[in-house]
Amino acid sequence: xxxxxxxxxxxxxxxxxxxxxxxxxxxxxxxxxxxxxxxxxxxxxxxxxxxxxxxxxxxxxxxxxxxxxxxxxxxxxxxxxxxxxxxxxxxxxxxxxxxxxxxxxxxxxxxxxxxxxxxxxxxxxxxxxxxxxxxxxxxxxxxxxxxxxxxxxxxxxxxxxxxxxxxxxxx
Ligand code: ATP
Ligand code: MG
Numbered sequence: 001x002x003x004x005x006x007x008x009x010x011x012x013x014x015x016x017x018x019x020x021x022x023x024x025x026x027x028x029x030x031x032x033x034x035x036x037x038x039x040x041x042x043x044x045x046x047x048x049x050x051x052x053x054x055x056x057x058x059x060x061x062x063x064x065x066x067x068x069x070x071x072x073x074x075x076x077x078x079x080x081x082x083x084x085x086x087x088x089x090x091x092x093x094x095x096x097x098x099x100x101x102x103x104x105x106x107x108x109x110x111x112x113x114x115x116x117x118x119x120x121x122x123x124x125x126x127x128x129x130x131x132x133x134x135x136x137x138x139x140x141x142x143x144x145x146x147x148x149x150x151x152x153x154x155x156x157x158x159x160x161x162x163x164x165x166x167x168x169x170x171x
Contacts (some may be wrong), residue, residue, distance in 0.1 A: 030171070033111040036157040038146035041099035044068075048136050049102055052145065053060060055132060056106055059118050064167050065105040065162050071097045079160055091141055103161040112154055114148040 039052050053063065054154060071079065076096035083089050106115055120131025124143055126136035137143040148154035 010052055011061055015168050029064075029107060032062075032107045032109065033151065033154075034064060034107045034158060035115045035148045035163045036146070036161065037104040037115055038105050039099055039102040039104070040142070040144055040146060041095065041158050042138055042142040043136050043144040044100050044102060046136070048144070052136065053104070053131055056104070056115070059114060061106040061108040061111060061114060061118075062170075063104060064107045065166050066102065067161065067166070068100050069161065070100045071096045080155070083118055088141060095142060105162060105167060107157055112151055116149065119145050136164040139153075 028102075037056065039049055043049070043052060047048055056063070076093045077084070080089070080092055080096065083092060100143060108114065120127030120137075122132035122133075122143060123140040124133045124137035125140075127137070132145050133143050148157050
């Protein structure tokens, strides 16, 4: 009888400790900087999704939300609207709507800048060795990943892909 009670109390204590440590972890990540990453159609079709995501995680960023989507031309054009009128705009829209992409909300300290560092320069021939674009991008127009370039733009780009509820999926 006492033995059974002792086991039950032990299990209760273990569950309490487990849930308390989960809550503490959640609190640690609340309010961390967020950025939007997109794994572009070239990297998706070349089967590099896993390798790219593992770079984010190994550099200390956390996946807060993630989905695979296929943009249509209007979606791609709206997302990159800031580049409308530039000579590469039409090709960019065609490329970004040519196949599925993986949209990811990354979070962590200095997430915007850290993600840009992990990505490397826009032109892969100028990207630092070991960056995603240096290792996986084919050209300046098919360059494996997108990353928000400021906190302000991240706040605009994240809701482009994720509802409020989806943005909170890890909490
Ligand atoms: P992204 O916004 O996709 O993260 P980025 O911020 O490094 O890229 P931007 O200047 O915002 O670079 O350009 C958006 C995208 O347009 C680039 O990723 C690239 O695919 C394309 N692009 C930019 N400049 C050129 C160019 N000179 N020739 C062809 N494509 C270009
Ligand atoms: Mg950009």
